[in-house]
Amino acid sequence: MSLVIETIEDARALEDQEVGVSDWVLVDQERINKFADATDDNQWIHVDPERCAKELPIGSTIAHGYLTVSLIPKLIEPFVEFVGLERVINYGMNKVRFKAMVPVDSRVRVRATLKSARKRAGALQFILNITVEVEGQKRPACEAETIGLYFMKGI
Numbered sequence: 001m002s003l004v005i006e007t008i009e010d011a012r013a014l015e016d017q018e019v020g021v022s023d024w025v026l027v028d029q030e031r032i033n034k035f036a037d038a039t040d041d042n043q044w045i046h047v048d049p050e051r052c053a054k055e056l057p058i059g060s061t062i063a064h065g066y067l068t069v070s071l072i073p074k075l076i077e078p079f080v081e082f083v084g085l086e087r088v089i090n091y092g093m094n095k096v097r098f099k100a101m102v103p104v105d106s107r108v109r110v111r112a113t114l115k116s117a118r119k120r121a122g123a124l125q126f127i128l129n130i131t132v133e134v135e136g137q138k139r140p141a142c143e144a145e146t147i148g149l150y151f152m153k154g155i
Contacts, residue, residue, distance in 0.1 A: 006083040008155065011117030011124055019114050019128070020079030024107040024135055025071060027063045032104060035067040049104070063102035068132055068142050069093075075110040076128065084153035091125070091147040100139040107135040115145065123149040 003019055005011050029049065036042045044051050045062055052061045073090055102108060115127040125147060132142040 002078050002081045004081045004083060005124070008117060008119055008124055011114070011126065014114045015116055017114060019112050020076065020110075021112075022075035022078070022110040024109045025075065027067070027102055027104065027106050027108055029061060029104050032061060032063050032067065035064055035070070039064070039066070041066075058101065058103055061104045063104070063106075065098040065142065068098070068102055068108065069096060069144060071108065072110055072130055072132070072144065072146060073148075076112050076130070079112060082124070082150050082152055086151045086153060088151070089123075089149040091149050093147065094127070094145040096142065096144040098142050100134060100137060100141050102134055102141045106137075108141060109133050109135070119155060121149060122155065123151045124155055125149055 003014065005014075032046050036047050041064055045056060046064055047061065049061050053059050056062070109132070111131045111133060113129045115129050116125075117127075118125045128146045128148070130142070130144045130146055131140045132144075134141045
């Protein structure tokens with residue numbers, strides 16, 4: 001069940017709280033290859049399973065760090081329902097750290113905590129602390145601080 005936000009006060013009441021944990025999503029070789037094609041990042045550690053089996057310590061390809069980050073917006077989408085939402089803009093990130101590899105055929109999920117909620121540029125600015133977890137691994141794949149602008153009627 002998602003949280004419901006109608007006002008800035010509703011959002012501020014959630015500061016420093018976990019606002020959601022996503023479902024697991026599979027990061028398979030097809031997803032990695034499509035990302036490589038879209039970004040022209042065809043480094044062998046991502047797209048050459050045979051070479052990785054011989055040369056990479058884990059013996060398989062790994063997801064791009066930026067592929068991992070690119071999954072965040074869709075995975076956090078169901079966490080909060082914004083009443084009167086007109087549009088959302090990914091405003092940026094204050095910090096991103098890649099802490100562990102995402103091996104091919106891993107499942108990842110996102111855990112989000114609201115750092116702050118403020119009015120900015122006619123929108124609700126939502127700063128989230130994000131952890132991207134890899135199923136079966138203790139160390140997260142990624143930690144990031146994301147900034148979203150949520151344009152809502154009445155704000």
